[in-house]
Amino acid sequence: MKVGVADTTFARVNMGAIAIDELKRQASVAIERTTVPGFKDLPVACKKLIEERGCEIVIALGMPGGKEKDKLCAHEASQGLMLAQLMTNRHIIEVFVHEDEAKDDAELAWLAEQRTREHAVNAVNLVLRPQVLVRQAGSGQRQGFEDAGPARQ
Template sequence: MAKVGIADTAFARYDMGKVAIDELKKGASVRIERYTVPGVKDLPVASKKLIEERGCDIVIALGMPGPEEIDKMCAHEASLGIIQAQLMTNKHIIEVFVHEDEAADERELAKLAEARTREHAQNVLKLLFNPRALEREAGTGQRQGFADVGPARI
């Protein structure tokens, strides 16, 4: 049975880990390992530990960077670390960040976090069990958490 790691943060203002677990359980029979860390810069090592120490086949890394410039810098650094962890482990780590300034208010922020997390959890299941489904979506302008934009036309 496939094992999915959930790396999430206490800094987030929405329980994205709970949402991811719910969506994964709806979509497939998988074992789940959750590892919660303080903030986004802790996600790379949490993801790597989930793979190397807890035997996860894939990880979804969930974070909610704040709206300030320093938060954006920290998110970028975390993204670089997540990429490095993927290369070091040869496993997918699906980064799911919801920046606080993507939404106009708290309600919209919660709805965005919910939708983006669920859609990426579905992508995790596709990567594990049906990669051809992602091939069929190539070039279709998929946007997790927002309406899809569709393909560009010539």
């Protein structure tokens, strides 16, 4: 099984390296990596990882900046990633860490690592251990900051 990792030079954390480290901890899978300038370049990069490099699933890692323009572009990139999923019939796990989610650089680095690692686990589970996700259904999982947990009556 091959997992694709696509990340960007725009990001302020090496999210691709973190994803690869976590994938190696989780399972014995082949990994294909590509790095593009920014998140708008991710959809075609992910499609190529699937169609040309044989990936079963891809993790798309990006970091939207804090400006309004960045947020608009992030929405567009996200739509591109969804389209790529429908075109290829493969999951592309979008891991976006918005720069303004964190109060400072240290928290940004922590959040990017945490979210990347947790979604790398999700990607492996989706393909190799789907029953793990079924067991987590409705449990309020969050990637990065604390889990929300199940709603209580």
